[in-house]
Amino acid sequence: MDFIKINNVSKSFGRVKALENINLHIKEGELFGLIGPDGAGKTTLFKSLVTLSQTDEGSSEVCGLDTFKDRKKIRNIVGYMPGTFSLYSDLTVYENLKFFADIFSTSIEEGFELIKDIWLQIEPFKNRPAGKLSGGMKQKLALCCALVHQPQVLFLDEPTTGVDPVSRREFWQMLKSLKTKNITIFVSTPYMDEAILCDRVALIQRGKIMTIDTPQQIINSFPYTIYEVKSKKIFDIIKLFDDWDNTHSSNAFGKSVHFISSKKDISESDINSFLEENGISATKIKPIKASIEDCFIEFMSNNKV
Amino acid sequence: MINNNPETTVHIKDLTKKFGDFTAVDAISLDVKKGEIFGFLGANGAGKTTAMRMLCGLSLCTSGKGTVAGFDINLQQENIKRNIGYMSQKFSLYEDLTVFENIRFYASVYGLSSNEIIKRSKDILERLGMSGQRNAFVSSLPLGWKQKLAFSIAVIHNPEIVFLDEPTGGVDPVTRRSFWNLIYEAAEKGTTVFVTTHYMDEAEYCDRISLMVNGKIMALGAPDDLKKEFKVGNMDELFYLLARDTSTL
Numbered sequence: 001m002d003f004i005k006i007n008n009v010s011k012s013f014g015r016v017k018a019l020e021n022i023n024l025h026i027k028e029g030e031l032f033g034l035i036g037p038d039g040a041g042k043t044t045l046f047k048s049l050v051t052l053s054q055t056d057e058g059s060s061e062v063c064g065l066d067t068f069k070d071r072k073k074i075r076n077i078v079g080y081m082p083g084t085f086s087l088y089s090d091l092t093v094y095e096n097l098k099f100f101a102d103i104f105s106t107s108i109e110e111g112f113e114l115i116k117d118i119w120l121q122i123e124p125f126k127n128r129p130a131g132k133l134s135g136g137m138k139q140k141l142a143l144c145c146a147l148v149h150q151p152q153v154l155f156l157d158e159p160t161t162g163v164d165p166v167s168r169r170e171f172w173q174m175l176k177s178l179k180t181k182n183i184t185i186f187v188s189t190p191y192m193d194e195a196i197l198c199d200r201v202a203l204i205q206r207g208k209i210m211t212i213d214t215p216q217q218i219i220n221s222f223p224y225t226i227y228e229v230k231s232k233k234i235f236d237i238i239k240l241f242d243d244w245d246n247t248h249s250s251n252a253f254g255k256s257v258h259f260i261s262s263k264k265d266i267s268e269s270d271i272n273s274f275l276e277e278n279g280i281s282a283t284k285i286k287p288i289k290a291s292i293e294d295c296f297i298e299f300m301s302n303n304k305v
Numbered sequence: 306m307i308n309n310n311p312e313t314t315v316h317i318k319d320l321t322k323k324f325g326d327f328t329a330v331d332a333i334s335l336d337v338k339k340g341e342i343f344g345f346l347g348a349n350g351a352g353k354t355t356a357m358r359m360l361c362g363l364s365l366c367t368s369g370k371g372t373v374a375g376f377d378i379n380l381q382q383e384n385i386k387r388n389i390g391y392m393s394q395k396f397s398l399y400e401d402l403t404v405f406e407n408i409r410f411y412a413s414v415y416g417l418s419s420n421e422i423i424k425r426s427k428d429i430l431e432r433l434g435m436s437g438q439r440n441a442f443v444s445s446l447p448l449g450w451k452q453k454l455a456f457s458i459a460v461i462h463n464p465e466i467v468f469l470d471e472p473t474g475g476v477d478p479v480t481r482r483s484f485w486n487l488i489y490e491a492a493e494k495g496t497t498v499f500v501t502t503h504y505m506d507e508a509e510y511c512d513r514i515s516l517m518v519n520g521k522i523m524a525l526g527a528p529d530d531l532k533k534e535f536k537v538g539n540m541d542e543l544f545y546l547l548a549r550d551t552s553t554l
Contacts, residue, residue, distance in 0.1 A: 037477035039448060135349035162474055164348040164503055165541055166548045190475040205477065234510075235489045252482055254509035254539065255528070297478050 003028040003153060003184045004049065009058035011044055018044040019055065020207040026186060026200075031179050033198035034188040035292070041207040042188040043083055046157045049186070050080045063152055076104065079151035081142050083158040089131025093122055093141055096130050097148060104149035111148045114181060118174055119144050136167040143174065154178070156187040160194065172197050192293035203296055210299040215292055222290035222298065224248065227271055229257040230284040240278050246270075251297060256284075258294060314339050314466045314497040315360060317371030317378070322355050322364070329355040331520035332369065337513075339465070342488060342498045344508050347517030348548040353501055354470075356517070360499070361468055362386045374465040387415065390459040390467035390496075394474045397455035400444040404435065407443055408458060415462035429457045449480040456487050466497040473502060485510055505540040514540075516547055523547045 004026040011019045019041045026032045034042050047053040049060055051071035060067040065074050087096045097119075101108045112119070122140050125133065130141060139159060146154060156175075160168045172194065175185055187198070195201045195215045202212045211218060231237055237257050241250035248262040259271065268285045275282050310316070315337035322330040330352045337343045347353045358364040360373050362385035370377075376384040398407050408426040417425065430436045433453050443451060452472070460467050469488070473481045485507065492498050500511070508514050509528050516524040516531075524531050524547055528540055537543045 037448070037480070038475035040477075158475075162349075162471065162503065164351075164548065165505060165544045166348055168503075169545065190477075192478060235486065238486075251478075252485065252506075252510065254506035293478050300477065300479055 001028045002026065003030070003063055004032075004186060005061040006045070006049070007058050007060065009045070009048065009055045009060060011048065011053075011055045011057075017207050019048075022058070022207075022209055024202055024209065024212065026184065028184055029179070029182050031175060031185045031187070031197075031199045033195055033201040034186065034204055035190075035192060035195045035201050035296070036188075036204035037190050039206070040204045042204060043157055044207075045204075046080075046155050046186075046188060050078050050155050051075060076149070077152045079146035079149070079154045081146045081154070081156045081159055083161065085138050085142065087130045087138070087142060087145060090129055092127050092129055093133070094126040096141060097144055100145040101148045106149050108148060111150045114150055114178075114183075115144045115147050117177060118147075135163060136170070139163065139167070139171060140174075147178075151183070153184040153186065156185065158188050158190065160189055160191060168194070192291070192296055195292040201292075203292075203299055205296075205300055205303065208303065210303060211295075218292065218295050219290050222295055224260045224290075224298070225287050226290055226294060227259045227261070227268065227285055228253075228288045229259050229271065229275075229282045230255060231257070231275075231280065231282045233280055237275065237280060237282070240275065240280065244274060246274075249297070249301065251294075253291075253293070258288075310336075312339050313337065313372075314341075315343075315371070315373050315499065317360070318369060320356065320359060320369035320371055320378075321367050322352075322359060323367045328520050330359070330366075333515075333517070333520075333522045335515055335522065335525060337466075337497055337499060339497055340492055340495045341513065342492050342500065342511045344511030344514035345499060345501045345517070346508055346514055346544065347501075348544075351517040351548070352520040353517055357468060357470060357499075357501070360385075361389060361391060387462075388464055390462070390464040391470070392455055392459035392467065392472055393470035394472055394476075398443045398451060398458070401442065403440050403442055404430070404446070404454060405439045407454070408461065411458045412461050417462060425461055429454075429461070433457060448476065449483060452476065452480060452484050453487060456484070456491075460491060460496060464496070466499060467491065469498065469500040471501050471503065473504060473507065481507075505544060508540040508544075516544065518548050 002025040006022050006024040009019055009022040036042055048055045049062060049067060051067050051074050054068060062074050063077055067074060097108055118140050122137055160171055200214050203210045229237060234252050234257050238250050238252060241247045241259055246261050246263045246266060248260040250257050250259045271285050272282060313336050318334045319332040320330060321332050345353055359366050359378060362382035373385050374388045405426055409422055412422040412425060430439055473484055488498050513527050515522045531543055535543055535546060537546060
């Protein structure tokens with residue numbers, strides 16, 4: 001069953017088209033990722049789905065309820081964690097949680113099963129003002145507050161932005177275990193590597209969705225062979241490739257360059273001799289599988305955005 | 306404190322910052338060489354921002370000593386502020402000023418003369434291919450251009466070192482890479498780059514990195530050397546190995 005339906009949704013702010021004809025259906029129980037950089041339209045879409053703003057065109061449904069006509073009903077069944085820390089800094093950890101339970105006319109006990117695993121990690125600090133928590137702890141508290149009324153669907157707007165790699169990994173583990181409790185989760189992130197942790201993803205850039213699929217399928221559909229070129233001088237190599245007429249694209253990925261040729265039958269030794277002619281030696285050249293980031297870069301160049 | 310080594314832009318020894326009973330930065334020591342790209346990594350709350358603020362002359366250390374761009378961090382904070390560049394993702398350009406107004410504003414803050422400002426802004430706009438956007442509002446520029454402009458403005462006074470605080474957070478993969486090209490160009494011209502990031506692939510682009518955990522530097526060296534030292538395959542694993550314990554705090 002499609003749990004979230006977004007049909008032909010557009011929204012502009014002045015001349016800027018924040019969302020352009022978005023169509024997206026998310027199934028019940030799905031962990032769905034909206035992947036894109038700042039300014040792609042992620043927050044605008046989330047705000048419209050949790051009924052905090054209206055779109056100019058199109059319509060959306062959450063659990064069969066219209067995001068405009070049925071907005072009051074929707075507010076009771078969604079949990080929302082905005083991109084910026086939005087709890088009360090001067091209330092304690094416990095007071096914040098109690099507050100959210102109260103305004104949804106429920107109790108912490110009633111929703112406890114759902115938040116238990118996360119709550120136990122912050123319980124030792126329950127009397128500390130929320131503003132004095134570390135980044136990772138704030139995030140955990142915000143997640144508890146978004147879950148305390150036992151929502152059917154969770155909207156998480158960039159929960160891991162600016163968060164270090166360790167806390168990011170932990171956060172995704174929490175999402176995985178929440179998924180077993182049959183909550184639909186719609187999460188946005190600018191980190192391409194998190195796509196792989198979702199059931200399905202949409203890649204979004206400048207208000208347009210570039211593709212929707214399982215991360216594996218997006219990777220499998222990548223139309224080119226990528227050569228991983230390892231060398232100590234990756235930025236020199238990229239400069240060289242950029243001026244080579246056999247180059248489709250070349251991008252730095254950590255200690256290596258991902259090179260795609262515009263020539264179908266190019267070989268590792270062709271690439272190697274080109275580099276050597278230009279006085280650079282590569283320690284390794286081999287074809288590799290695309291990552292979501294490779295796919296995103298390719299989609300961006302196709303859409304000329 | 307006098308830094309006798311002209312090849313070192315940052316030289317700190319046992320730098321410590323306490324807030325009450327809490328030691329945010331715990332006796333860290335490091336040298337950053339001239340023209341080096343130095344990655345300053347660590348978990349949230351590890352003390353990176355506190356340490357950076359001391360290096361930029363914005364906060365005094367509780368104990369320890371050091372120099373930045375040749376100036377004493379305990380005694381010459383004003384000189385440090387004037388001789389470093391700084392850019393973060395959150396604070397960079399004024400969206401409601403034009404491109405030129407932004408350049409003029411920052412150049413004036415750094416005390417450049419009117420003639421210099423005109424010359425430097427012409428240079429910057431030509432180099433970035435943005436001469437046609439001189440009078441455009443910054444808010445109307447694509448993100449990639451904003452970033453390049455912000456970086457050029459951060460080094461408008463030719464500082465010996467530029468501090469970049471998560472310059473690529475939330476940025477699309479293409480813009481992120483073109484930003485690193487700028488960093489490389491600046492380093493090639495001899496500008497020292499001190500950068501923080503949460504992208505572990507970017508840690509690999511640095512000449513050396515340090516990794517802070519609970520206020521202490523737990524690893525310091527070239528990415529390849531550290532991978533060997535800690536027997537891990539990539540920087541992500543290194544980060545996970547060393548920083549895992551702190552994230553629950």
